[in-house]
Amino acid sequence: MKKKPKLKGSQVIFSLVFLVLGYIVAFSYHVTQSDSEKTAISGKQWNRDLELRDQLVELENKNFTLQKELHEKQERVRKIETELSQEAQIYFNLAEDTEKLRMYLGKMGVMGQGVEVILADGAYNPEEENINNYIVHEHHVFKVINELYISGASAIAVNGQRLSHNSYILCNGPVIEIDGYQHPAPFVITAIGNGDVLASALNLTGGVKDSLVNENIQFSLVQKAEIVMEPLLKAS
Incomplete structure (x- = not known):
C-alpha cells in the first residue's frame, strides 16, 4: 500500500494564493458587471430626462404662442366692441335728433x-x-x-x-x-x-x-x- 505524498509548504502557500486570487478576480468581475448595469440605467434615465425636458420646452413654446394669439384676439374683440359702442352712440344720437325734429314739426305729442x-x-x-x-x-x-x-x-x-x-x-x-x-x-x-x-x-x-x-x-x-x-x- 502506497502512502499519500505529503504537501510541501510551498505548495500550500501557492494554493492559498491562487484561491485568494480567484476570489479577487471573481469579485472584480461582479463589481464591474454591477457598475456596467448602473451606467446603462443612468444613460437611459438621462435620455428620458432629456426627452421630457424637450417636450416641456415645446409645450411652453406652444403655450406662449397660444397666449400671444389670445391677446391678439382679445385686442381685436376690444376694438370691435369700441366700434360697436361708437356706432350705437351714433344711432342713439340720430334717434334722439329724429325725436327732436318730430317734436319741432309737431308730429308727436310732447x-x-x-x-x-x-x-x-x-x-x-x-x-x-x-x-x-x-x-x-x-x-x-x-x-x-x-x-x-x-x-x-x-x-x-x-x-x-x-x-x-x-x-x-x-x-x-x-x-x-x-x-x-x-x-x-x-x-x-x-x-x-x-x-x-x-x-x-x-x-x-x-x-x-x-x-x-x-x-x-x-x-x-x-x-x-x-x-x-x-x-x-x-x-x-
Whole structure:
C-alpha cells in the first residue's frame, strides 16, 4: 500500500494564493458587471430626462404662442366692441335728433315743464277813442312767441293749438287766425322748456311783459310743472 505524498509548504502557500486570487478576480468581475448595469440605467434615465425636458420646452413654446394669439384676439374683440359702442352712440344720437325734429314739426305729442302766458284785452276806457289801443293783436302774440323760442322753448301752443315751423298768425277782427283756425281772446300761450329760463326772459325789465303792459294788454304768467301738447292739427 502506497502512502499519500505529503504537501510541501510551498505548495500550500501557492494554493492559498491562487484561491485568494480567484476570489479577487471573481469579485472584480461582479463589481464591474454591477457598475456596467448602473451606467446603462443612468444613460437611459438621462435620455428620458432629456426627452421630457424637450417636450416641456415645446409645450411652453406652444403655450406662449397660444397666449400671444389670445391677446391678439382679445385686442381685436376690444376694438370691435369700441366700434360697436361708437356706432350705437351714433344711432342713439340720430334717434334722439329724429325725436327732436318730430317734436319741432309737431308730429308727436310732447310733455314737459314750461310756462303758461295769458294775454287778455285791457279794461275798457271810455276816454280812449280807439278800441284797438286796448285789445290783443297778432303782433302782441308774436312778441311772446318769438321771445319763448329765443329762450329755448321746444314746443308752443296758442289756445291748445300747437305751432309748427311754418305756422302763420293773422288778425281777423276780434279774433286771430292760426293756420286756418280762429281763436278769440284771451289767448293762452303755453310753451314747453326750462320754466325758470322762459319766465326770466319774459319778465326782463323793459322786455316783452313791460312792452305789452304799456300797450294796455293784461299779462299773466305761471310756471307749470307739466304741460301736455297733442300732435299738430291740420286745417281741412
